[in-house]
Amino acid sequence: MRRETLLNAALMLLLLAVPLWAHVTDEPFTITLATRAVIFAIAGVGLNVALGLGGLVSLGHALFFGVGGYAMGILAFHAQTYAPLIDWPVTIDGTKSMPIIWLVAIVTSAIAALGIGALSLRTTGVYFIMITLAFAQMFYFFTISWPAYGGEDGLSIYVRNGFPGLNTMDPIQFFALCYGLLLLVLFIVWRIARSPFGLMLGAARQSQARAQALGQVPYRLYLTAFVVSGAITGLAGALFADLNRFVSPTMFSWQTSGEIMVFVILGGVGRVFGPVAGAALFIVLEHSLGGLSEFWHIYLGAILLGVVLFARGGLYGLLAGRERAHD
Amino acid sequence: MSTILLIEQTLNGLQFGVMLFLMAAGLTLIFGVMGLINLAHGSLYMVGAFAAAGVAAVTGSFLLALAASLIAAALAGVIVEMLVIRRLYDRDHLDQVLATFALILIFSEGTRWVFGSFPLFLDTPDWLSGTVMLPFGIEYSRYRLAIILVGLAVAAGLFWMIARTRIGIRIRAGENDREMIGALGVNISRLYTLVFALGAALAGFAGALIGAIQTVQVGMGEPVLILAFVVIVIGGIGSIKGAFIGAILVGLTDTLGRSLLPVLFGLVMEPSAATTVGASLASMAIYILMAGVLLFRPQGLFGARTT
Numbered sequence: 016m017r018r019e020t021l022l023n024a025a026l027m028l029l030l031l032a033v034p035l036w037a038h039v040t041d042e043p044f045t046i047t048l049a050t051r052a053v054i055f056a057i058a059g060v061g062l063n064v065a066l067g068l069g070g071l072v073s074l075g076h077a078l079f080f081g082v083g084g085y086a087m088g089i090l091a092f093h094a095q096t097y098a099p100l101i102d103w104p105v106t107i108d109g110t111k112s113m114p115i116i117w118l119v120a121i122v123t124s125a126i127a128a129l130g131i132g133a134l135s136l137r138t139t140g141v142y143f144i145m146i147t148l149a150f151a152q153m154f155y156f157f158t159i160s161w162p163a164y165g166g167e168d169g170l171s172i173y174v175r176n177g178f179p180g181l182n183t184m185d186p187i188q189f190f191a192l193c194y195g196l197l198l199l200v201l202f203i204v205w206r207i208a209r210s211p212f213g214l215m216l217g218a219a220r221q222s223q224a225r226a227q228a229l230g231q232v233p234y235r236l237y238l239t240a241f242v243v244s245g246a247i248t249g250l251a252g253a254l255f256a257d258l259n260r261f262v263s264p265t266m267f268s269w270q271t272s273g274e275i276m277v278f279v280i281l282g283g284v285g286r287v288f289g290p291v292a293g294a295a296l297f298i299v300l301e302h303s304l305g306g307l308s309e310f311w312h313i314y315l316g317a318i319l320l321g322v323v324l325f326a327r328g329g330l331y332g333l334l335a336g337r338e339r340a341h342d
Numbered sequence: 343m344s345t346i347l348l349i350e351q352t353l354n355g356l357q358f359g360v361m362l363f364l365m366a367a368g369l370t371l372i373f374g375v376m377g378l379i380n381l382a383h384g385s386l387y388m389v390g391a392f393a394a395a396g397v398a399a400v401t402g403s404f405l406l407a408l409a410a411s412l413i414a415a416a417l418a419g420v421i422v423e424m425l426v427i428r429r430l431y432d433r434d435h436l437d438q439v440l441a442t443f444a445l446i447l448i449f450s451e452g453t454r455w456v457f458g459s460f461p462l463f464l465d466t467p468d469w470l471s472g473t474v475m476l477p478f479g480i481e482y483s484r485y486r487l488a489i490i491l492v493g494l495a496v497a498a499g500l501f502w503m504i505a506r507t508r509i510g511i512r513i514r515a516g517e518n519d520r521e522m523i524g525a526l527g528v529n530i531s532r533l534y535t536l537v538f539a540l541g542a543a544l545a546g547f548a549g550a551l552i553g554a555i556q557t558v559q560v561g562m563g564e565p566v567l568i569l570a571f572v573v574i575v576i577g578g579i580g581s582i583k584g585a586f587i588g589a590i591l592v593g594l595t596d597t598l599g600r601s602l603l604p605v606l607f608g609l610v611m612e613p614s615a616a617t618t619v620g621a622s623l624a625s626m627a628i629y630i631l632m633a634g635v636l637l638f639r640p641q642g643l644f645g646a647r648t649t
Contacts, residue, residue, distance in 0.1 A: 072436045134633055137640040141379045141435055141579065145571035146636070152568045153629035160625045162618060269564060273443045280440055310455050316447030323441045324429055 019335045023288040030056075030295060031194065038187045046186040047258070052298040053193045054254045059278035059290025060200050061247030066276070067285035068208060069240040070220035075131070075147030077271035078154050079245040081264075082127050083120035083252025085158065088170040088262035090116050095173060113178040113192075116253055124249025125242050132241035136234055148269060155267035169263025176257055183257075193254055197291070200247055205287050207243065216240055248275070277319060283331030292330045346480055351601045352594065357486045359593025360493030364548035365570040366577070366585040367500060368541025374580030375516040375537050376431050381442035382422065383545055383570070384563025385449035390415040390546020391553035391562060392453060395462040404467035408550055415546020416539040423538040428531070446564065454560045461559035464550070489551050496544070497586055504582060513537060517580055569596075572628055576635045578645025587643060592628050599627035 030049065037045035058080055065071040093100045093109025100107045110116060135146045159167045175183045183189045207213045219226035219233040226233055256262045265271065274297070282293025300318065304311035326333055369383050393414030398407035422445065430438045470485045504510040512533055515523045524530040549563065556562070573592050577584025604620030611619065635643065 066436070072439060074439060134636050137636055138575075141373060142575060142640075142642075144379060144435060144439060145575055146632070148568055149572050149575065149629055149632060152565075153626050156625040157622055160622045269568060273446075276440065276443070280436075284436070310451045312447045313451040313455070316444040316451070319444035319447070320426065320441055323437050323444065324426070327437075 019286070019288075019331070022331070022334055026288060026292055026295070027198075030291065034187060034190050043186045046190050048298055048302060050186070050190045050193050050258055051255075052295045053190065053197050054251050054258060055275075055278055055294035055297065056291040057193075057197050057200055057254065058248045058251035058275050059282070059294050060197075060204055060287070061244050061249075061251060062275050063244075063279050063285070063287070063290050064204060064207065064247065065241050065244035066279055067289070068213060068216050068220070069237055069244075071136075071237060071241060071244075072144050073147045073241070073244070074144050074269070074272050074276065075149075075151035076245070076248050076275045077267050077269065078131065078147075078151040079124040079128060079248040080252035080255070080271055080275065081151075081154055081158070081262075081267035082124040083249030083254075084256035084262040084266045085164065085252075086120040086123050086249070087116045087176070087253040087256040088172065089164055090119060091172045091176055092164065092170050111174070111176045113176045113183070113257070116176055116257075117250055120249045120253035121246045124252070125246040127249075128242045128245025129238070132238045132245070136237050136241065148272065151267055151272055152269060155264050155269075158264040158267060165263070167264060169261060169265075172256075172260045172262075175260055189258070193258075196250070196254070200250070201287060201291070204247075208287060212236070212239065277315075280319070281322060281329050283329035283335075286331045289329060289331050296330060346478075347601075349478075349480055350482060351597055353482055353490065354486065355594035355597035356590065357490050357493075357593070358597055359590035360490055360497070361548050361552055362566070362569055362573050362593055363497055363586050363589035364493060364544045365566055366573040366589050367497075367582055368544045369567075369570055370574050370577070370580055370582065370585045371513065371537055372541045373574075375513055375520075376534050377520075378427065378430060379435055379438050379442070380427070380541075381439060381567065382445035382449060383541070384565075384567030385446050386415045386419055386542040386545040387549035387563040387566055388449065388453060388560065389418045389549070390543075391464070391549035391558045392457060392462065393546065394550035394553055395464045395558045396457075398464050399462075404465075404470070404554075407464065408547065411546045411550030412543045415549070416543040418546075419539045419542025420535055422542075423535050427538060428534070431534070450560050457560075459560070461557035462553075464553040464558055466554045485554065492551070496547070500544075500582060509536070569628070572632050574642070575632055576642060578642025581642070581644040584642055584644030591631065595631050596624075596628050599624040603627070 030053065034046040034049040037043070037049070058076070061079070062073065062076045065073050065076075090100070090109045091111055094111045095109070098109075100109055131147070131150050135143055135150070138146060158164070164170055175189065177183055178192060181188045181192065183192065215226060215229075215231050216236045218229070219231060219236050223233050226236070252266060255266070278290045278293040278297055280293065281296050282289035282291065300315060301311070304314045308314070322329060365383065365387060369380060372378055372380055372383075390411035394407040394411040397410035398404060401407070426441060426445065430441055466485045470488050472484050473481045474484045474487060476482055504513060512523065512528055515528075516530070516533060516537075520530065523533075545563075548566075552566075553562075569592060573585060573588040575588075576591060577586070577588025600621070603624045604617045607616035607620040607623075610616075639645075
């Protein structure tokens with residue numbers, strides 16, 4: 016356990032040191048890469064609540080990522096066109112304020128997770144995988160065919176949304192904001208994992224019958240975990256949209272769902288900091304392999320296959336496991 | 343909307359459904375017998391389409407192209423099964439999802455590497471192009487009609503094989519009790535490879551048939567794969583009959599939804615709004631159908647087991 020704590024600290028320090036160094040040496044692109052890694056890490060931490068703590072193999076988390084992204088896109092779009100979001104019964108305007116956008120992203124993706132979770136969790140196992148995938152695809156096709164917000168072309172937001180007291184257009188300040196949110200999310204998930212709810216969720220994952228015998232309703236535990244998970248991934252979606260100042264149906268695509276899952280797996284399922292390591296590794300791979308060959312997804316596929324077949328537990332399993340052997 | 347157009351759209355829906363059945367049948371067999379969820383099934387569909395387009399470009403023969411799609415997809419299936427899939431049977435679903443997701447990446451980028459990013463075209467042969475006159479004065483595409491008939495014939499053949507032949511008995515036995523048929527002396531690993539190759543061949547065949555209507559390109563398989571998942575959720579896992587009924591339902595709902603919903607909304611809305619709302623709702627129709635089935639029968643229409 017102490018080894019893992021050390022590893023966590025090293026990881027978080029590294030993730031902070033790289034963009035700071037890039038800031039000193041004036042390399043904004045590296046800061047953007049680090050910000051991408053941090054945002055992907057938040058999405059992965061979100062999925063890990065369902066996948067790692069609850070054992071729910073959701074292949075549809077792009078849905079919440081996209082809902083968060085479109086929450087930002089739609090609010091900022093109405094603010095930049097000065098067209099009210101709705102006129103009746105009260106006038107609601109769009110906004111360029113990040114805290115409000117985050118709140119809306121979290122609430123809407125939590126509501127989406129509640130509805131879809133309530134339906135999908137009526138089934139288990141392989142059905143659940145296929146259903147979550149299908150619902151994400153439904154949102155994908157819906158956003159493509161709904162022309163009000165750009166349809167297939169997506170929405171461009173010209174100026175990054177604001178945060179009180181910060182200049183968010185400065186890469187390092189936006190990075191700091193995302194990094195702070197990652198720390199907050201990690202803290203919340205860490206607390207959840209150790210709370211009575213988190214322990215019960217783990218019990219239900221390991222043996223549904225025993226959890227039931229203890230008077231728990233697994234369905235309710237799973238649904239709560241799914242909603243929390245979706246809300247966190249939705250927040251990541253809003254940040255990702257703000258990073259690119261662009262939202263498009265691609266955020267809902269099955270590849271996005273797969274990639275969020277890859278972050279969790281590369282790092283290590285069920286470890287609170289696992290997705291952070293996974294997302295960072297993904298960005299490093301994308302950047303280094305992408306430089307080697309335009310067909311870098313082949314290598315990513317081969318690495319992923321290797322991790323699944325031979326190195327279960329991902330990066331954390333590899334490092335923490337090896338260190339434990341020295342004890 | 344005229345009756346003739348409605349019948350035409352119904353036939354289109356049937357054609358779509360029959361193709362979905364070829365995909366869903368393989369998926370549901372592979373899940374039923376080996377307990378494996380295979381995301382790379384869409385890649386095998388793509389392999390079939392590319393093999394057909396390649397052979398058609400060289401030989402100019404459509405029948406040879408179809409044969410090539412069957413052989414290439416089955417061969418790809420056998421290779422993948424022996425190298426990767428075989429190690430996944432005893433793993434949990436998460437590992438299966440990830441490993442087959444990795445296979446999609448490898449297949450897609452590998453195909454892009456070999457064939458380039460530009461879409462290929464597979465032409466329908468002369469003897470299948472043009473239209474035929476059906477009773478009641480309905481003019482319909484000869485090729486699409488051929489797809490419906492071929493698809494129905496394959497479905498009938500599959501039902502016959504599963505119900506009547508020795509290999510079908512083994513497949514059904516494998517679905518019921520894997521250990522027992524191994525104990526009875528059936529070479530279980532050969533049976534698994536065979537079932538996987540059969541599913542792959544069906545997917546590749548579907549890819550080739552559809553490739554002549556749409557373009558042959560990288561990434562063509564995954565949207566169809568997800569639709570096949572919807573089919574399986576509706577029909578019930580492991581049931582060939584469920585896959586058939588589910589596929590026809592999804593095919594009809596999608597095609598008729600796309601043509602009818604804008605017209606229906608046109609009755610109560612102004613035309614441009616009706617087109618938008620109708621098209622958006624039509625793109626969601628099959629998923630709403632799936633949600634409805636989930637509410638009333640979470641195990642699917644013909645699914646027996648609950649997991």
